[in-house]
Amino acid sequence: MFKQIVLSLLLIIFISSCTTNKNIQTNSNITKAVFDRSDKKIYENIQKANLDAADDAYIDLKTSSEDKQLIADAATNLAIAHIAKGENILANFYIQEALQYNPSSEMLRFLLAKNQFLAAAKSSNETTYLQKALDALKTNRSLVSDYDYGILADSMLTRVQLSIALNNQDVSRLYQRLNKVDASTFYKEKATILGIDSSEIVRP
Secondary structure, eight states: OHHHHHHHHHHHHHHHOOOBTTBOOOOHHHHHHHHTTSOHHHHHHHHTTOHHHHHHHHHHHHHHOOOHHHHHHHHHHHHHHHHHTTOHHHHHHHHHHHHHHOTTOHHHHHHHHHHHHHHHHTTTTOHHHHHHHHHHHHHHHHTOOOHHHHHHHHHHHHHHHHHHHHHHHHHHHHHHHTTOHHHHHHHHHHTTGGGOOGGGOOOO
């Protein structure tokens, strides 16, 4: 049940990807299930979208508690909150923190891939960065063995690959307008990953 609830939360974030800094939206039932074992101050500050205070509370928790599961839960909650806020570097920190206590967690492994995907989405027009992100995403995807999480991770891989293909398609068209046939052909061929004809790809 816990995995299903968290998966639903991640699906909501995956579909919307548009939570603002001042208004981190959560479903009340999901919130209770995900945060019910976490430190009270961290929970309250996450609900208030005051992640700076939540981060401070996490430091206090780590220095005052020997309950590894409580710390892992708090780190997981903060990772999800920072992902929702678009703070991918901090989210990655907390995912790594949680993985120290739960290295076999499929949900945390998926979060690594999810966080990498969202970071890549911010730089969708930078092919060089996207390629590096794709390589990292493939590595993170290989850690996910759960079927449901695997489907979501595969969809992220496909979307990043399509972004790269679209960028190469745009470059190909630019060179075509400049009458640079060889360069245009080169980038057109690079846009045919996934067995998709670049002419059939449409940027949303």
